[in-house]
Amino acid sequence: MELLVYVLLLTQAVLGNTKLDSCDEECTCISGILKTEKSCTSVEEAFRNFNITPDYVQVAPKDFLEADFGTATVNLGNFIPPLRLVDPKTVSYHKGKKHGYYTLLDIDFDGESNVKVIDLLMNIRDVEKVVPTSGDVIVLFTPPLPALGSGVHRHGKLLYEQKGPIDANQLDLLKLSRYPVIPNLTKFTKTYHLGNPVAGNLYTTELRRCDSSDKCLDKDDSVKQCERLCKILSNCNNDQIDQMQCDAVDK
Numbered sequence: 001m002e003l004l005v006y007v008l009l010l011t012q013a014v015l016g017n018t019k020l021d022s023c024d025e026e027c028t029c030i031s032g033i034l035k036t037e038k039s040c041t042s043v044e045e046a047f048r049n050f051n052i053t054p055d056y057v058q059v060a061p062k063d064f065l066e067a068d069f070g071t072a073t074v075n076l077g078n079f080i081p082p083l084r085l086v087d088p089k090t091v092s093y094h095k096g097k098k099h100g101y102y103t104l105l106d107i108d109f110d111g112e113s114n115v116k117v118i119d120l121l122m123n124i125r126d127v128e129k130v131v132p133t134s135g136d137v138i139v140l141f142t143p144p145l146p147a148l149g150s151g152v153h154r155h156g157k158l159l160y161e162q163k164g165p166i167d168a169n170q171l172d173l174l175k176l177s178r179y180p181v182i183p184n185l186t187k188f189t190k191t192y193h194l195g196n197p198v199a200g201n202l203y204t205t206e207l208r209r210c211d212s213s214d215k216c217l218d219k220d221d222s223v224k225q226c227e228r229l230c231k232i233l234s235n236c237n238n239d240q241i242d243q244m245q246c247d248a249v250d251k
């Protein structure tokens with residue numbers, strides 16, 4: 001936990017600050033994998049706890065959708081610093097049907113226009129390993145960086161089983177690629193006969209200005225911390241980070 005807090009503080013220090021001059025030294029390295037302990041809530045509970053069900057998704061998915069970024073794993077509402085959201089790797093659903101068609105919808109429930117689409121893939125055939133170019137790309141992935149100072153954002157990943165293939169060239173979907181906002185998710189899923197999501201996952205993220213609690217008042221200190229963290233993380237293997245046995249955690 002301490003490591004996570006440390007990484008968060010650091011990210012805040014790294015991501016810029018106009019008020020506090022002392023934060024203008026930037027550290028742009030990311031190393032090590034940010035991992036959180038497996039959540040003990042169910043997917044359904046997590047969707048309810050984060051007020052996504054029933055507000056946006058009427059019926060929460062039952063199954064866990066594995067989703068990995070290059071240096072972070074999505075885990076039922078865990079916090080992922082914005083810089084770790086730039087490189088999506090894979091999404092996996094092991095219970096998928098061999099000959100099914102699936103839709104993957106990645107959304108920011110707290111985007112500027114409410115439900116902002118981060119990416120939308122349709123007609124996915126192999127849900128064991130979904131990459132950002134799987135199936136028909138309706139909305140191409142863009143790194144889901146929240147606007148500065150816009151509070152905590154809830155990002156959800158929803159996998160729907162289609163009734164059959166969907167024409168990816170229809171006008172409404174082309175429009176969506178130009179303006180990736182879905183004002184009413186229920187209406188959207190009805191239009192494309194997607195039903196309720198079969199699997200899902202979510203995480204939170206936030207980009208805010210440093211304040212005095214971020215301990216970045218001392219420039220030398222924040223740069224040193226940054227260098228130290230990068231060094232420590234690159235010397236840690238993932239298991240060690242998991243078990244909180246890195247030096248970074250103790251000091």
Ligand SMILES: *[C@@H]1O[C@H](CO)[C@@H](O)[C@H](O)[C@H]1NC(C)=O
Binds near residue numbers: 184185186187190
């Ligand atoms: C969203 O769409 C559904 C189905 O078309 C409709 O019943 C519901 O009232 C809509 N919700 C809002 C907030 O407009």
